[in-house]
Amino acid sequence: MSAVRLSPTSYVILGMIALRGPSTPYDLKRAVGHSVGYFWNFPHAQLYSEPDRLADLGLLALSVEDSGRRRKTYSLTDRGRAALRAWLASPTDEHFQMRDIAELKLFFNEVGDPDSVPSLAAEQIKQHEERIAVYEGMVERFGDDPASRPRMITLELGLEMEHAALRFWTALAEGDLDRLRRARKGTTTGTSSSTTAE
């Protein structure tokens, strides 16, 4: 049907409007900021240009309110909802991508001063603890609200990842990376095993 390729960011916009109903770019900006923005970041300018593109494609409907501030409200069309549904149902071939400056620095560490590792680890521990606190705060505030329950699920993934990172940097700081390997042996859920035997 639509031969156009939509970027993940396009689907974020479609998805947010599907969840929230008709929205202005600024509505989206705020909503994204404390939800999906944590695992799919993009500059807010996209939220002003991309919806127009989607409207051109017939996936969003635009209604302009010219009272006072120029303000555009976008709502989902049937075609937009269909496109979103099709994407949701399509296979996901790509592996997630990480971009971690700290990991980069650690990788190249041997070129520099070995003494910088402890401070790097300390920074990372702090950051991940803070992020965990943010996530836990969300769980406390919204965890009991049945309406936001679906969205709590992704938080759970975020928390797992944060804790994984925190465990790593903590073990590194304490010079006991072997502990991680040992701990992993016990945690494997047993659904299947990795293909390389040992």
Next chain:
Amino acid sequence: MSAVRLSPTSYVILGMIALRGPSTPYDLKRAVGHSVGYFWNFPHAQLYSEPDRLADLGLLALSVEDSGRRRKTYSLTDRGRAALRAWLASPTDEHFQMRDIAELKLFFNEVGDPDSVPSLAAEQIKQHEERIAVYEGMVERFGDDPASRPRMITLELGLEMEHAALRFWTALAEGDLDRLRRARKGTTTGTSSSTTAE
């Protein structure tokens, strides 16, 4: 000193040349592919344009071999090494960024067909298991080589993250997310606690 802003990708190039010695873009491409590329991906075209920029800045030295194929070999200058070291020692303020299509789909799942979750989870489980196998294979091949020991450390972080994701998707597939929360309570290393009490 240098008022120029280098991107993380620039430092990847400097770092790779620091680790490997003088290299051509293609050398870098292959080397990146099975190492740093796993946690900092970028298109290979960058490896042809960026070194020239770095050479202009005096951070790399260029030697052209005009026998046969035009081929450029870049090596690190003292200023390049200094820039890399300075970066390695500088504080890391940013949190890592994730880009996970699967997580996005999960977040917007309620808009679509709930039945798509199991297949999404199954795909993810497979992907993460495969990636774990790749990493484990590397550990087996290079784990005993003292020279590559430093680089094994980042692998350990990769493995932690992969296992975290695997645990999550497995729990989701089995409909037992609560298990994750319970398990996390026990694993906390105790360096500190999150700021939100419960």
Next chain:
DNA sequence: GACAGTACCGTCCGAGACAGACGGTCAACC
């Protein structure tokens, strides 16, 4: 050694993504 076939290697290009400066708009308070 001419030729074809194939893997290797480098370059280019249009479409987006990006950061962040900038300017307009509003509410509140004096």
Next chain:
DNA sequence: GGTTGACCGTCTGTCTCGGACGGTACTGTC
């Protein structure tokens, strides 16, 4: 009604992205 500061939208130049494309070396064939 003027001033202030928070709120909201737009714009710009630059960089990134991915992938198509084209050139180059190697290998085997006769």
